[in-house]
Amino acid sequence: MLRQIFIVSALNFKSLKGRFWQSMVIVIGLAATVGVMLSMLSMSAGMRDAYVKAGDPNRAIVVSKGADQEGQSSITRAQAPLIADAPGIAKDRNGKPLADRGIQMGLPVLRKDGSKGFTTMRGLSDNVQGVRPELHIVQGRMFQAGKRELITGVGAQAMFQHMQIGDKVILPDGQWPIVGVFASGNLMEGQLMGDTETLAAALHRTAYNTVLVRLASPDSLDTFKKALTTNPALSVTVKRHSDWYKRVGNQNTFTLALLGYIVGAVMAIGALFGCLNTMYAAVSTRAREIATLRALGYGALPVAISVMLEAVLLSVTGALIGAGIAWAAYDGKQDLFNNSVFHLSVSPAQFELGISWAIAVAVLGGLFPSIRAARRPVVEALRAT
Amino acid sequence: MMRFLPLVWAALMRKPARAILTLLSVMVAFTLFGLMIGLNATFDLMAEKARADRIYTWPRFGGDGVPVAVARQIETIPGVKAVTALGFIPGYVQDPKNQAFVVMVDQNADKVFGDWQIIPEMWNAVRKDRTGVVMTKAQAQRWNKKVGDTFTIISKQVKRADGKTAWTFKVLAIAEDVPQNSNGFVFGNYDYIDKARPLADQGKVSEIDLLADDPAASTEVARRIDRKFASSATPMQTITEKLARSGNDFGGLDLKKITHGIALAGMFMVLFLTANGIAQSVRERFTEFATLKTIGFSDRAVTAMVVLESALPCILGAGLGVGIAAVLARQIPKLMPPNFGIPLPTISPMVILWAAASAFAVALLSAVLPILRLRQMDIATALSGRT
Numbered sequence: 001m002l003r004q005i006f007i008v009s010a011l012n013f014k015s016l017k018g019r020f021w022q023s024m025v026i027v028i029g030l031a032a033t034v035g036v037m038l039s040m041l042s043m044s045a046g047m048r049d050a051y052v053k054a055g056d057p058n059r060a061i062v063v064s065k066g067a068d069q070e071g072q073s074s075i076t077r078a079q080a081p082l083i084a085d086a087p088g089i090a091k092d093r094n095g096k097p098l099a100d101r102g103i104q105m106g107l108p109v110l111r112k113d114g115s116k117g118f119t120t121m122r123g124l125s126d127n128v129q130g131v132r133p134e135l136h137i138v139q140g141r142m143f144q145a146g147k148r149e150l151i152t153g154v155g156a157q158a159m160f161q162h163m164q165i166g167d168k169v170i171l172p173d174g175q176w177p178i179v180g181v182f183a184s185g186n187l188m189e190g191q192l193m194g195d196t197e198t199l200a201a202a203l204h205r206t207a208y209n210t211v212l213v214r215l216a217s218p219d220s221l222d223t224f225k226k227a228l229t230t231n232p233a234l235s236v237t238v239k240r241h242s243d244w245y246k247r248v249g250n251q252n253t254f255t256l257a258l259l260g261y262i263v264g265a266v267m268a269i270g271a272l273f274g275c276l277n278t279m280y281a282a283v284s285t286r287a288r289e290i291a292t293l294r295a296l297g298y299g300a301l302p303v304a305i306s307v308m309l310e311a312v313l314l315s316v317t318g319a320l321i322g323a324g325i326a327w328a329a330y331d332g333k334q335d336l337f338n339n340s341v342f343h344l345s346v347s348p349a350q351f352e353l354g355i356s357w358a359i360a361v362a363v364l365g366g367l368f369p370s371i372r373a374a375r376r377p378v379v380e381a382l383r384a385t
Numbered sequence: 386m387m388r389f390l391p392l393v394w395a396a397l398m399r400k401p402a403r404a405i406l407t408l409l410s411v412m413v414a415f416t417l418f419g420l421m422i423g424l425n426a427t428f429d430l431m432a433e434k435a436r437a438d439r440i441y442t443w444p445r446f447g448g449d450g451v452p453v454a455v456a457r458q459i460e461t462i463p464g465v466k467a468v469t470a471l472g473f474i475p476g477y478v479q480d481p482k483n484q485a486f487v488v489m490v491d492q493n494a495d496k497v498f499g500d501w502q503i504i505p506e507m508w509n510a511v512r513k514d515r516t517g518v519v520m521t522k523a524q525a526q527r528w529n530k531k532v533g534d535t536f537t538i539i540s541k542q543v544k545r546a547d548g549k550t551a552w553t554f555k556v557l558a559i560a561e562d563v564p565q566n567s568n569g570f571v572f573g574n575y576d577y578i579d580k581a582r583p584l585a586d587q588g589k590v591s592e593i594d595l596l597a598d599d600p601a602a603s604t605e606v607a608r609r610i611d612r613k614f615a616s617s618a619t620p621m622q623t624i625t626e627k628l629a630r631s632g633n634d635f636g637g638l639d640l641k642k643i644t645h646g647i648a649l650a651g652m653f654m655v656l657f658l659t660a661n662g663i664a665q666s667v668r669e670r671f672t673e674f675a676t677l678k679t680i681g682f683s684d685r686a687v688t689a690m691v692v693l694e695s696a697l698p699c700i701l702g703a704g705l706g707v708g709i710a711a712v713l714a715r716q717i718p719k720l721m722p723p724n725f726g727i728p729l730p731t732i733s734p735m736v737i738l739w740a741a742a743s744a745f746a747v748a749l750l751s752a753v754l755p756i757l758r759l760r761q762m763d764i765a766t767a768l769s770g771r772t
Contacts, residue, residue, distance in 0.1 A: 021661055021664070022661055022665065024657060024661075025657050025658050025661050028653070028654060028657040029654050029657070029658070032650045032651070032653055032654040033654070035650065036646070036647055036650045039646070040643070040647075043638070105446060106446075107445075108445050108622045111637060115628075115631075115637070116622070116624055116628075117636075117637050170445060170615050170616075170620045171446070171620070172446060172617075172618050172619065172620060173616070173617070173618055174616055175615065175616060203446055204449075255727075259727075263417065263647055266413060266416065266417045267413075267414075267417065267650070267651060267654065269413045270410050270413035270414045270417070270651065270654060270655070271410075271654065273406045273407075273409045273410035273413065274406075274410050274654070274657075274658045276406050277402075277403055277406040277407060277410070277658065277662070278661075280402055280403070280406075281403065281665065335637075336636075336637045337636045337637055337638060338636040338637065
């Protein structure tokens, strides 16, 4: 049986050369479908990556109960010390808990192309390096507590105007200079940071948005969570930082991803009709060859399988071409969407997605032609011209 | 050319499955084409309708809004003709999933938004009845409201003095939609929220919109506003309507480039398909074409037949596809999650023209190679079947 499939398929692929342009319909159809879909998904995938990398399983984020995004959360000045004193938090050398009282707000910026956009500006309290060790200064210096100054991420510097050291950022009651540039390898790179208390004063904020803590160990989340949720003075939600960003990333990239999948699905339907067309033509071209094989005693199933294999081979080839083009054109390119700066991504996972769509199209498009090939009466096929 | 139609029809119907599958594939590609180019048509329409002299400004750090006094200060800036202050009520109807938005306007709104499809009676109705709103057809349809109904929006951001979050309005009138705002809008009287809010929030507005004296100077006026407030307690972010509605700016993505790319990829896909279909069809009937030539059909006649055979599924598929796109465009608000953020495609005459042109281009390109082959064919060889 396997031998039969092998022989029939080998014969089949040998004759592909003669049907080259016809077969290219499937290849091009899937290349266009997968190329377009992965190009679009490179945005949502890259953006989601930046979010996922911003999270850390060794950190926990505390937000007010029910808050979906950091901006919706409010932690009062009275609540913050209760959170920082809870068990389960890592301590610095002086025995101080590694807890960062943060605020965040939208900051209008001028994009490099001259259009107006916005990014996120964060207030970080002391212990920045302890809580966020991934954040390091690459140029200039760190902002100082109590001073009206900011640092900018390398992503923000790449995508927005007026983000050089010495440039001024407009804030209420005066403009703040940029004193340093930082890298962090994640979403934060597209943002600006300053001192929480100084920013809060300038913006008339009476409460923090979140408290971010470094856990003593990844397992201490439960201890920490239990201490906070059982404290009647607090009404907060505690989430592992990595889980938080995974969810927020999915939420913020939902529309983009949905668009990519919708366009991909519509194109896949078009490609499917093309695939059906080509495979019907292929089995009718090969009618005599198939009939001869059947007359020689080859089974119907190997014939059907060989037709399916051909459809899959052509589709996957197309998908790889499309994915390759999307990869070459977009992977790693820096881009932005709303307030997020990130690198576009066409990853192996995206390739896999493209290939699985191609296989689905091939199976659907090859099924009926392969049945027809296997079912066609031998005598009739041999008589046909 | 039409006299060949029966011949061409017969040719297509010789392999009905192929004809139908080709047609379906072309149709799907043109559905996508219609939606994509239709989206561009919406952007163009928005940009075209955008007024060069209208300017929007709002606080750069706008959580609590900006004192209405800022509007009065803006009135004194040289080049400013009329100023209106707006208060926003963002919220939802019944369920947080159903996000909604009400704009509360002051007495000068009609001076700045006089070109919108709001008749003077509607502006006056809102002025007279402080608890009333006017909504456009798109919004009335979305919330299933008619004149006289009550409309309640729950807002966590804009609270009442008594701490309640529900704002209830009476629907006074239903207005026509404007292309700049295809999802529609709801507006009421700013006085109402101002008086109903806690003392600390009173006198604050969300956005200030204005007209410049001279459309050509509006960019400069916008810059003046930004500069005037840059070092104040409420720095402002100012943008001209022309720039805001330049259309292809969706969170920083160049939607025009993306939609063109998608439409082009779809066309490329069907081009290959139709080119193959017609090439195969001609190959199969090579002997027949030789016979036609023998009995006196000219090269031109044969060319016409091939073009017609290639064009028929393209034109038909394009028509069906754009038709489906037009139907889908209308259903998008129901199919997509609320606040999807992308305007609805418009199947304008321009879109239909582009679709027709693309369909012809695909048909002609597909027919080129088979036609060349038929012109160069050696009739004797072809008739003998040795091809």
